[in-house]
Amino acid sequence: MTSTALRSRAWKLLEMVTTPLLPSDYLDLVSPLRAGADLRGRIEAVHPETGDAATIVIRPGRGWRGHTAGQYVRIGVDVDGVRLWRAYSLTSPTDRQDGRVTITVKAIPDGKVSNHLVRRAKPGTLIQLDQPTGDFVLPEAKPAKVLYLTAGSGITPVMGMLRDTEFDDVVMVHCAPQPHDVIFRDELHDLVADKKLRLTEVHTDTDGMLDIARLDELVPDWAERETWACGPAGLLDAAEEHWSQHGVHERLHTERFRPSIVVTGDGGEVTFSATGKSVDADGATPLLDVGEEAGVLMPSGCRMGICFGCVTPLKAGAVRDLRTGEITEAEPGVLIQTCVSAAAGPCDIER
Amino acid sequence: MTAIDPTAHLTAQQIEELGRELDAIRDEVIADRGEKDAAYIRKVISAQRKLELVSRGVLLFSIFPPAWLLGTAGLSVAKIMDNMEIGHNILHGQWDWMRDPKIHSTTWEWDHVSPSEQWKHSHNELHHTYTNVIGKDNDLGYGIMRVDEDQKWHPFHLGQPLWNFLNACFFEYGIAAYDLELGKNLHKRRRKNPEFRARAKAVGRKIRKQVLKDYVIHPLLSGPSFLPTLAATFTANLVRNVWTHSVIMCGHFPEGVQVFERRSIKGETRGQWYLRQMMGSANISGSKAMHFMTGNLSHQIEHHLFPDLPSNRYAEVAVKVRALFEKYELEYVTGPLPKQVFSAWHKVFRLSLPNKKPEVETPDREQELVAA
Numbered sequence: 001m002t003s004t005a006l007r008s009r010a011w012k013l014l015e016m017v018t019t020p021l022l023p024s025d026y027l028d029l030v031s032p033l034r035a036g037a038d039l040r041g042r043i044e045a046v047h048p049e050t051g052d053a054a055t056i057v058i059r060p061g062r063g064w065r066g067h068t069a070g071q072y073v074r075i076g077v078d079v080d081g082v083r084l085w086r087a088y089s090l091t092s093p094t095d096r097q098d099g100r101v102t103i104t105v106k107a108i109p110d111g112k113v114s115n116h117l118v119r120r121a122k123p124g125t126l127i128q129l130d131q132p133t134g135d136f137v138l139p140e141a142k143p144a145k146v147l148y149l150t151a152g153s154g155i156t157p158v159m160g161m162l163r164d165t166e167f168d169d170v171v172m173v174h175c176a177p178q179p180h181d182v183i184f185r186d187e188l189h190d191l192v193a194d195k196k197l198r199l200t201e202v203h204t205d206t207d208g209m210l211d212i213a214r215l216d217e218l219v220p221d222w223a224e225r226e227t228w229a230c231g232p233a234g235l236l237d238a239a240e241e242h243w244s245q246h247g248v249h250e251r252l253h254t255e256r257f258r259p260s261i262v263v264t265g266d267g268g269e270v271t272f273s274a275t276g277k278s279v280d281a282d283g284a285t286p287l288l289d290v291g292e293e294a295g296v297l298m299p300s301g302c303r304m305g306i307c308f309g310c311v312t313p314l315k316a317g318a319v320r321d322l323r324t325g326e327i328t329e330a331e332p333g334v335l336i337q338t339c340v341s342a343a344a345g346p347c348d349i350e351r
Numbered sequence: 352m353t354a355i356d357p358t359a360h361l362t363a364q365q366i367e368e369l370g371r372e373l374d375a376i377r378d379e380v381i382a383d384r385g386e387k388d389a390a391y392i393r394k395v396i397s398a399q400r401k402l403e404l405v406s407r408g409v410l411l412f413s414i415f416p417p418a419w420l421l422g423t424a425g426l427s428v429a430k431i432m433d434n435m436e437i438g439h440n441i442l443h444g445q446w447d448w449m450r451d452p453k454i455h456s457t458t459w460e461w462d463h464v465s466p467s468e469q470w471k472h473s474h475n476e477l478h479h480t481y482t483n484v485i486g487k488d489n490d491l492g493y494g495i496m497r498v499d500e501d502q503k504w505h506p507f508h509l510g511q512p513l514w515n516f517l518n519a520c521f522f523e524y525g526i527a528a529y530d531l532e533l534g535k536n537l538h539k540r541r542r543k544n545p546e547f548r549a550r551a552k553a554v555g556r557k558i559r560k561q562v563l564k565d566y567v568i569h570p571l572l573s574g575p576s577f578l579p580t581l582a583a584t585f586t587a588n589l590v591r592n593v594w595t596h597s598v599i600m601c602g603h604f605p606e607g608v609q610v611f612e613r614r615s616i617k618g619e620t621r622g623q624w625y626l627r628q629m630m631g632s633a634n635i636s637g638s639k640a641m642h643f644m645t646g647n648l649s650h651q652i653e654h655h656l657f658p659d660l661p662s663n664r665y666a667e668v669a670v671k672v673r674a675l676f677e678k679y680e681l682e683y684v685t686g687p688l689p690k691q692v693f694s695a696w697h698k699v700f701r702l703s704l705p706n707k708k709p710e711v712e713t714p715d716r717e718q719e720l721v722a723a
């Protein structure tokens with residue numbers, strides 16, 4: 001018998017010892033970051049960067065596969081007892097000796113997770129992790145000239161790149177409202193002093209928004225540069241158009257913060273993605289009724305919100321709890337009780 | 352269905368007002384639910400796991416009587432925690448709001464021979480929706496007992512004190528059979544129904560695993576302590592079964608609890624539904640430890656009003672609910688465990704004999720029957 005087969009036998013036996021729990025349920029009590037556990041991380045430090053941004057130092061579990069500069073990671077954080085998932089760019093270099101990784105988070109107004117991480121996260125806290133992902137990364141072959149075009153927290157994936165790989169000729173144009181809003185400002189200026197970077201800061205409070213046509217004067221040879229751009233949609237849209245117009249769009253790499261704008265209103269188009277049906281629903285009819293009426297096989301029970309026999313994944317959009325008026329927005333892993341929820345805008349129910 | 356309806360003095364308007372007041376109590380807790388509650392359930396789960404682990408460890412040496420006693424006591428408590436404060440409440444969806452897939456009604460499995468999925472159907476759905484409605488809520492006597500004067504008497508009921516005692520000892524099996532609706536499904540034709548067979552198989556699998564673990568693997572691991580460990584796990588299961596059975600009997604069987612006719616719930620409003628839960632449930636009074644060990648089902652009334660609120664909140668909710676009982680002049684049935692258990696058993700004995708029609712019972716006659 002091979003050793004893997006032997007090990008799986010032993011594991012089966014162990015499962016018989018712990019049933020109905022799994023051996024890992026017990027192991028998690030003592031060693032949540034061990035190899036083979038669900039991927040988690042432990043927050044080890046929180047360093048403020050600006051008034052509303054902080055770098056979180058995370059020790060990932062043994063199953064962490066490592067990242068490429070520019071990638072992001074999804075993390076699950078418990079905020080007020082509720083697990084919420086968000087994606088953040090990794091800002092640490094890939095060869096960090098102590099095995100820790102960092103993300104840098106800017107608190108956005110009303111951002112539950114970002115405000116929690118910047119202002120309330122404590123060292124020692126366990127968080128959930130996914131493997132790093134994303135193709136906003138540097139190529140294998142080093143380009144001769146590089147331009148980083150960033151705004152606000154769009155600087156975070158680029159900082160991961162800057163810290164990871166040195167190029168001979170790097171220019172950065174970064175936009176932030178005021179000098180003290182520039183994340184990593186000291187480090188950037190150190191790089192400038194060491195002649196490793198040429199930096200233009202655009203302070204939008206005084207200089208106004210960056211007009212992409214001005215790039216010609218800020219970086220005259222921009223069209224020859226391999227460019228990585230990250231920031232708000234407006235900036236990226238303008239950049240894409242500009243690069244296309246000059247016929248060099250293949251030199252531009254962009255990373256968009258995924259639009260997390262969910263339209264909430266009263267009712268909307270409900271899609272039952274597994275069945276492929278869509279119907280219009282008002283804001284007062286329970287989704288259970290909407291589905292049944294449309295001929296979708298909906299699980300149900302009490303039909304009054306007490307038995308949890310109707311819980312179903314909400315894949316997209318938002319729903320309103322008919323009892324409390326509370327809005328629930330789609331996120332991976334979010335389940336809703338269809339008998340007491342109505343459409344609060346277009347939504348997608350996995351049925 | 353007692354001769355006098357204890358809610359007769361309430362107008363329809365008052366009943367709806369009562370419903371709104373209860374909704375407000377619920378909303379308040381939901382708005383305030385958060386980190387502390389999440390920390391609570393995590394702590395309880397982790398404590399349960401540690402207690403079970405340590406107790407099983409001690410039982411490896413159960414050949415020594417003090418180790419046997421300690422291990423058996425610990426394992427009994429661990430099993431009670433698993434079933435009551437943790438399993439029952441998680442399966443009610445009380446902790447689903449945390450969005451932690453490991454502490455969720457759709458994924459949780461408990462140390463019980465009835466699989467979570469089946470139990471959720473018969474308990475959450477049937478019992479909690481049709482609480483105390485004769486013919487709809489099978490929890491009323493679990494289909495083997497007569498618990499109200501208006502239920503038809505049958506000579507079979509003469510044995511119900513015995514059935515109830517056996518049910519207490521092997522309660523988890525009773526529940527599994529009940530979730531399967533075994534009585535009804537054993538008829539030849541039904542037995543072949545593929546849906547029933549699949550469910551029966553699931554129960555079989557669960558029983559096999561639990562039995563193997565408690566009565567084969569752990570005793571074997573104990574080596575020379577094989578027999579004492581076997582006795583210990585058997586005892587722990589017995590203790591857990593009798594305890595949960597007692598707590599659950601106190602929830603709906605004590606004297607003073609109302610049952611309802613099928614037609615009374617036709618077109619029931621939210622206020623009426625609440626009122627039925629209030630009149631159909633009973634509490635157990637006692638210390639914090641008592642509430643914890645009953646999985647807060649000592650707050651059965653509050654649990655039935657708000658089955659999906661986190662259990663650690665029932666104590667504070669109870670104060671407000673009780674005030675509403677007073678305001679609306681309704682009887683809040685509660686008492687210490689021994690009193691409530693006695694009251695429930697009393698009813699089991701009394702109704703094992705036929706009665707004429709409702710008014711018949713007098714205190715004297717009850718005494719005689721219990722003695723009989």
Ligand code: FES
Nearest residue numbers: 301302303308339
């Ligand atoms: S059907 Fe019972 S909670 Fe939705």
